[in-house]
Amino acid sequence: MKIACPKESKDQEFRVALTPKSVKTLIDDGHEVWIETQAGAGISCSDEDYKSVGAKIAKDVGELFARGELIIKVKEPNHAERMLLRPEHTLFTYLHLASDPDQTRELIDSDAVCIAYETVTDDHGTLPLLTPMSEIAGRLSVQEAAAHLGKHNGGMGVLLGGATGVPGAHVVIIGGGVVGENACKIALGLGAKVTILDRSEKRLQQLTDKYSDRINCVISTAASLKHYAIDADLLVGAVLVPGGAAAKLISAELVKKMKPGSVIADVAIDQGGCCENSRATTHKAPTFIVDGVIHYCGANIPGAVPKTASEALNNATLPYIRELASKGIHSALAENKHLLNGLNVCKGKLARPEVAADLDLEFTEAEEAIKTIV
Numbered sequence: 001m002k003i004a005c006p007k008e009s010k011d012q013e014f015r016v017a018l019t020p021k022s023v024k025t026l027i028d029d030g031h032e033v034w035i036e037t038q039a040g041a042g043i044s045c046s047d048e049d050y051k052s053v054g055a056k057i058a059k060d061v062g063e064l065f066a067r068g069e070l071i072i073k074v075k076e077p078n079h080a081e082r083m084l085l086r087p088e089h090t091l092f093t094y095l096h097l098a099s100d101p102d103q104t105r106e107l108i109d110s111d112a113v114c115i116a117y118e119t120v121t122d123d124h125g126t127l128p129l130l131t132p133m134s135e136i137a138g139r140l141s142v143q144e145a146a147a148h149l150g151k152h153n154g155g156m157g158v159l160l161g162g163a164t165g166v167p168g169a170h171v172v173i174i175g176g177g178v179v180g181e182n183a184c185k186i187a188l189g190l191g192a193k194v195t196i197l198d199r200s201e202k203r204l205q206q207l208t209d210k211y212s213d214r215i216n217c218v219i220s221t222a223a224s225l226k227h228y229a230i231d232a233d234l235l236v237g238a239v240l241v242p243g244g245a246a247a248k249l250i251s252a253e254l255v256k257k258m259k260p261g262s263v264i265a266d267v268a269i270d271q272g273g274c275c276e277n278s279r280a281t282t283h284k285a286p287t288f289i290v291d292g293v294i295h296y297c298g299a300n301i302p303g304a305v306p307k308t309a310s311e312a313l314n315n316a317t318l319p320y321i322r323e324l325a326s327k328g329i330h331s332a333l334a335e336n337k338h339l340l341n342g343l344n345v346c347k348g349k350l351a352r353p354e355v356a357a358d359l360d361l362e363f364t365e366a367e368e369a370i371k372t373i374v
Contacts, residue, residue, distance in 0.1 A: 001031050001032070001069055001070055001324075001325040001326075001328075002031070002033075002034065002067060002069045002070070003018075003026055003031050003032065003033045003068060003069070003070045003072060003321070003325055004033075004034040004035075004036075004058070004064045004065065004067055004068025004069075004070070004071050004072070005017050005018040005023075005033070005034070005035050005036065005039055005064075005071075005072045005073070006039060006061050006064050006065075006073060006081065007036045007038055007039040007041075007061070008039075008042075008073065008074050008075055008303075009061075009075075009077070009078045009080075009081060010075045010076075010078070010299075010300055010303070011282045011283075011284070012282050012283035012284055012300070012303060012304075013042075013074065013075055013300050013303045014041075014042025014043070014303050014304075014306035015042060015043070015074045015075075015300075015302065015303050015306045015310045015313065016039050016040045016042060016043055016045070016074070016306070016310050017072040017073050017074045017093065017310075017313070017314075017317070018033070018035065018039075018072055018314065018321075019040070019043070019045065019311065019314050020040070020045055020049045020050055020052070020053050020055075021053075021314070022314045022318050022321075023035065023053050023054070023055045024053035024054065025318060025322070026321065026322065026325065027053065027054040027055070029322060029325065029326060031325050031326075032056065033054070033055045033056065034055065034056045034057075034058050034064055034067045034068055035047070035050045035055045035056070035057055035058065035064075036057075036058050036060065036061055036064045037057050037059055037060070042306045042310075043307045043310050044307070061080075061081060061084065062084065065081070065084035065085070065086075065089070068089070069088060069089065069090065070089075070090050070092065070321070070324060070325055070329075071085075071089055071090065071091045071092065071093075072092050072093065072317075072321060073091070073092070073093035073094075074093060074094065074303075074310075074313065075093065075094055075300055075303075076095050076096060076100065076103055077091065077093070077103075079102075079106065082103065082106040082107060082110060083106075085107070085110035085112040086110070086111075087111035087347070088112075089110070089112040090112065090113040090114075090115065090324065090329050091107075091112055091113070092115045092317075092320070092321065092324065093116070093117060094116060094117045094118055094133075094270070095107075095114060095116035095117075095118070095344055096116075096118060096270040096271055097116070097243075097344055097345075097352070097355045097359075098241075098243065098244045098245040098271060098272065098354060098355045098358040098359065099245050099246075099270070099271050099272030099273075099358075101359050104345070104350070104355065104359055104361070107344075107345045108345055108348055108349070108350060109348070110345075111347050111348050112345070112347075113343070113345070113346050113347065113373060114344050114345035114346070115324075115333075115339070115342040115343055115344065116243075116342050116344045116352075117129035117130060117317065117342065118130045118242070118243070118270075119242055119243045119341055119342050119344065119352060120320065120338055120339060120341060120342035121337075121338045121341045121342075122338055123338070127242060128316055129313075129316050129317055129320070129342075130178075131178050131316070132309075132312035132313055132315070132316050133302045133309065133312070133313060134177070134178035134179045134182070134240075135178055135179075135312075136182075136301070136302040136305065136308065136309050136312065137179055137182075137267050137301040137302055138178065138179035138180065138181065138182030138183040138184075138185075138186075138236075138238060138267065139182045139183065139185065139186045140302065140304060140305065141179070141183050141236055141238075141265040141267050141296070141301060142160075142171065142183050142186040142187050142190070142192075142234070142236065142265070143186060144265070144286065144296060144298075144301075144304075145234050145236070145263045145265040145294075145296050146160040146169075146190065146234065148287055148294050148296060149169065149233065149234065149261070149262075149263055151261075153287075153294075154261065154287075154289060154294055155261045155262075155263060155294060156233065156259060156260065156261025156262060157261065158233050160187070160190045160191065160192045160233075160234070161190045161192060162191060162192075167193065168190070168191045168192040168193055169192050169233035169234060170192070170194075170195065170231055170232055170233050170234075171183070171184075171187040171192045171193065171194050171195070171232070171233065171234045171235075171236065172194075172195045172197070172228045172229065172231070172232035172234070172235045172236070173187075173194065173195070173196045173197070173235075173236045173238055174197050174198075174220065174225065174235070174236065174237050174238060174239055174249060174250075174274065175196075175197075175198060175237070175238035175239040175240065175268075176196045176198035176200070176203045176204060176207050176217075176238075177198075177203075177238060177240055179236075179238035179240070179267050180196055180198070180236070180238035181207065183236045183238060183265075183267075184196060184207075184211070184215060187234075188211070188214055188215070192234075193216075194214070194215045194216065195215070195216040195217075195228050195232075196215055196216070196217050196218070197218045197219070197220040197224060197225060197228060198217075198219070198220055199220045201219065204217040204218075204219065205217075220249075225249060225250070225254075226254060226257075229250060229254055229257075229258060230254075230257050230258060230259075232258065232259070232262060233259065233262050233263070234262065234263045234264075234265065235250070235258070235262065235263070235264045235265070236264075236265045236267060237249070237250065237264065237265065237266040237267055237268050237273065237274040237275055237278075238267050238268065239268050239274045240268065240271070241271065241354065243344075243353075243354035243355060244271070244354030244355070244357070244358055245271050245272045245354075245358045246268035246271040246272050246273055246274045247274060248273075248274060248275070248276045249274045249275075250264065250274060250275040250276065250277075251276050252276045252277050252290070252291075255275070255276075255277055255290060255291050255293050256291045258291075258292075258293050259293075260292035260293070261293075261294070262293055262294070263287075263293070263294045263295075263296060264278075264293060264294070264295050264296065265296045265297075266278040266295065266296070266297045267301065269281075269297045269298070269299050270299060273297060275295065275297075277290045277295060278295060278297045279297060280297055280298075280299035281295075281297045281298055281299065282298065282299070283298060283300075283303065283304055286298050320339060320342075323336065323339065324339070329373055330370055330373040330374075333366075333370050333373070334370060340366050340367070340370070341366070343366045343370065346364075346366070346369035346370060346372065346373065347372040348372075349362075349364040349369045349372070350362065350363055350364065351364055351365070351366040351369045
């Protein structure tokens with residue numbers, strides 16, 4: 001199969017979907033791999049590094065899409081890239097369609113097969129292709145947001161870990177999943193006081209057993225959210241609805257009651273954000289202020305550490321890429337229910353019920369949709 005990896009188009013996105021090591025594996029499998037020129041620049045991999053393992057270099061994204069059958073990316077394609085998609089293409093990347101009606105419509109119109117990393121599942125009930133980036137995003141959210149608590153950055157002037165005789169900041173995390181737990185690890189490591197809110201008693205018990213009395217675990221209700229948001233120095237939004245849009249748990253009215261100079265890190269921004277005020281930001285301009293509260297809403301947080309993130313992502317995605325390329329798209333999807341769960345758009349049909357519900361679009365069962373793949 002002809003596999004193609006473009007240079008990421010999102011602002012300040014330095015990750016690459018295929019490292020030279022992954023490319024070598026795919027070429028050893030007998031596939032032809034095309035890399036857009038300078039695609040690996042963000043991780044200090046040159047075109048020569050890719051050529052040395054057998055890759056072919058495309059001079060621009062137009063040539064790349066013309067050469068490839070299986071398109072491997074990190075972030076969602078922009079409008080220009082979506083216009084390059086053809087019915088013979090399969091796109092494999094993060095999509096986050098529930099908060100992006102324009103992308104959803106254009107992917108449907110392309111008649112391509114579009115598989116999203118974030119909805120691929122496994123036998124353990126987890127999301128294996130989302131997990132590595134969630135780990136990094138959770139850790140970076142605290143690291144980056146902590147800096148914005150500094151007075152010179154507009155914050156309240158609080159050190160996350162406090163000092164001798166001075167208590168650390170209060171970090172409140174909404175959601176105890178992968179993002180939330182990794183945010184917790186960094187906050188604890190820096191000496192902060194940590195509260196985690198989640199709707200699952202089972203999950204909270206797991207976190208309590210793991211971290212003992214080092215964290216405060218609370219059932220998430222409207223009342224508890226309000227109470228802890230108002231007390232937070234740093235609030236981390238770590239909620240996840242697989243495939244769907246994030247619930248707006250932090251209202252604009254609630255933000256008005258938060259401490260001036262406190263920080264909200266909305267890690268759910270890819271799915272629309274869990275704060276009513278949230279809008280996607282970039283690494284160049286990562287924050288904005290509403291009612292005295294700093295909002296950190298980077299839409300590609302792991303892109304700030306592309307070497308770590310690209311390796312972690314490749315480790316997770318490569319087995320699925322090899323399966324799609326070696327078996328063929330239809331067979332791979334038909335034989336692997338977890339990969340089939342990643343199918344979002346297929347030959348003009350929307351195959352994720354959460355996206356259909358959020359965007360008020362017609363839904364087709366994935367098993368039915370793949371019948372149209374030749």
